[in-house]
Amino acid sequence: MRKNVRNNIRHEQRVPGRRLTGVWRQMNTVLRQWQFEGGRTRRLLAAIAAALSALGLLGAPAAARAEADAWSRLVQPVFQNYGAQNGLSNPVTTDIAQDQTGFLWVGTQGGLSRWDGYRFRNYTNIAGDSHSLPDNFIAAVHVDRRGLLWVGTVNGGLARYRPESDDFVTYNSKNSALSPGGVRAIAGDDAGGLWIGTDKGLDYMAGMAEPARASITHYRHDDANPGSPPADAVKALYVDPHGTLWAASLKGLVRRAPGASDFVPLPLPEGAVVNALLMDSAGRLWIGTRKRGLFVLPPGGAQARRYADTAEAAELMKDEIITGLAEAAGGEIWISSFAGGVAILDPASGGLRRATFDGPAPGGLASGMVRALLTDRAGSIWLATDSGLSRTQPLPAVLSLGKRHDDRPGLSDIYYNAMAVTPGGEIWAASVRHGADLIDPRRGTAAGWRPRRLRDDDPTPATQVSALLADADGVVWVATGGGLYRSGPGGGGATRVAAPWLDRLHLRTLTRAGDLLWIGTATEGVYQARDDGRGGLRQVRHVDGLSGMDVTVIHPGPDGSMWVGTRTGLNRVDAASGAVLERILGDPLDPAALSNAYVNTLLTDRRGRLWVGSNGGIDVMEPGAGAGRRRFHRLGIAQGMPNINTGSLLADRWGRVWCSTDDGIVVIDPDTLAIGVLGRADGVQYSPYWSHAGVATASGELVFGGSGGITIVRPERYRPWNLDAPVVVTELRLGGVSVPASGYNGNGGAPLVVRSDANSFAVEFAALDFSAPELNRYAYRLEGFDREWIMADAAHRVASYTNLPPGQYQLAIRGANRSGAWSARTLHMAVTVQPWWYQTWWFRALMSMLIAGALYGAYRLRTWRLAAQRGALEREVALRTVEVLQQKALAEQQRGEAEREHRLASERNAELEEVNRMAQMLAGKLDLDKLIALVGDQVHRMFTAASTQITLLEHDSGVLHVPYAAGAAARPGWQDAGVGARVIGSGQG
Structure with missing residues (x-):
């Protein structure tokens, strides 16, 4: 580090006046920033502070930032690529713009494409359709201050997109006063006008009238007018935040202040053809040229200078065809070129690094031919290339270091199962197949370490490294399949440790506790060893009584004991005597017990709590409980873990706990135990991760080894993803027929009218979080029909309704970003379902009247019938009553007659009986005849x-x-x- 400082001083001395120029530049910048705020003393102090900072008397913030970005010299940005597989109309992309709704519009050589995070919707020229795109070769795409989308074509003039009808209005030299030739550049101003750069000159269109009535003013080169443009063919246009127009042609760059009539040239080297312009947040104008390098104009300056603060920058920029410029978070300037990929410039430190095309590879740039750049609202950088679109997140919290390509620094392998970091910041990464890689981010180097042959006649030394340990003095212990090695810094002076008793053991983990080396093995438990003073190790003791002999991790506890993890449980061992004090076995059925006995990693946090990573997730030991009463707080899938197979547990400077898993990396709040997940959208490219393959560097980075390479986490840059993703309608179908949908993006628009013959409608929607759209979530509800919200994932983002009753409805749609945070805005769409003729109010009124009349008639008929029936019944009852009375009277008469006859008969019978008796009595005494x-x-x-x-x-x-x-x-x-x-x-x- 001291050598680098001396080199910098000598370099400053070789360039007289350069450092002083930097001082004055910083002082001028500070003075300009304060000139509107007043305060003479404050301005003076700020200027002095800037000068002292430049002289190195107040520290070196640029150097500190360079130290923090040391990894950037080793790693490439991670890109997500989009092309034909996503439906892009043509792989050769030419320009990019984002509209006010949030859609991404991409110009290609085969049409215009709109990206919603899931697929491209393509717009092309349709023969005979005057409202289709006028030409498929797109040269420029621009969204003006009013939110209107304008498209410049090579052969068809200018087109304005109409969202309400999902088509275009064309302006060309035939139907308007627009200049002929291709439209190469477009820029809108604050007055609602549009500057249009064509092959034949510069035009200005006031307002957005229809083509025949458009007011278009032409600006042409006039040799007699020094205030005219220097040439007619326009290459680039830019309206800065102050309203100044910058116009580039084949003959230089000019500017036109608001309200001025003249174009004022900006001096540039002869032959400098400007292709790209950008004013950054500091007010500097960046100027990209064709093979003349990169220029920068300071705020309020009159002279642009070539940006070549470093030899690296001058070398990289001298032959570039710069095609685009964009400012990223933190003030980085991204510079695209036609064949060299993209360069990333840090104006604060002067550092410049490259992202180039290395052939098709996961996470790599789609192509080295980059034609345009865009910074979207989420801060992502989009690159229009000759092989589709590429997207990346600048200044990410997560970096990826993969296998070496060509002559660039990189790794020798893609599988890393153990790590160690030296006090000097050198990282040792154990390769499964090729020894170990030594990574020095400060120098931007990655070298290799290989164990020597065990014997001179051994042609295949054991190259698999199973464990690493870096001591405080810089000595690195390396356990291999062929023995234990001890190496100095940088891998020099490596010697094999003389310890025959170790040769038969499969070493798995190494830990230092005082002067004792704790050695965990795969089959024979734990050994304690001490230096014998002759380059070897002397066995002190074997730890007996562990829960298993297959040791996975050894970790010093805060109380002086050692925690030993095995494949069958967790053990607490007395560091002095080696006695096992406690054995903890896993019980997945008990939520307060260790979730899994296969222990992978251990960590003690700032509170003294032990964190256990296993094949069952993470268990946090609750403080206070003694041996035999251990209780754990379990973190698994239900608590937010993406995978319960853990790799390595590490803590950052703020006490947060990070853990690699088989599916990404998690960060855990130590107070709430809330889990945040980092995946591919955050830059995590490699998984699964290995246990033992994790270290924290002195500068605060967390480094994890996995299958595919090494992941570097910079915790100070980590922020939970909280993008407020707008929800938009991407497709609309009425009765199964697609209709224009863009007009419904925005609350308060005209209602969606569902005609009676359509009988159904379907709305496809998307939350415009492009980072990981497959993780976005949705909810929708048709107010007036649905009682509850209907949840949907990215694969089912369609609200479909059929056979709705006629009436007025409101379709409400909500979206959540990849982290699950719901958007603050809910999209509302008014829906009117029209009735059939038989469902209209007048038909229903008529039918109601008819039904009421029929019911009344039926009622009257019923009443008449009831009255008639009642009369008939009364007559029948009277008749029956008479008959009954008559029958009763007759019966009574008959009964009286019968009773009388019976009485008479009885009397006669009695008399006859008396006569008969007398006759019988006299029959025997009297003459019968007599x-x-x-x-x-x-x-x-x-x-x-x-x-x-x-x-x-x-x-x-x-x-x-x-x-x-x-x-x-x-x-x-x-x-x-x-x-x-x-x-x-x-x-x-």
């Missing part, structure tokens, strides 16, 4: 009958004999046989 005659007379007189007759039956002959007859018609005699007669007193006939 007696019959006497009886007959007596009966005749008693009954006063008109005639009386006594008839006798002869049973044998059946002949009736009338011995007595009295009255007018009576006559004695015989009657025919067969006629029965009643014999008085016999009871037979």
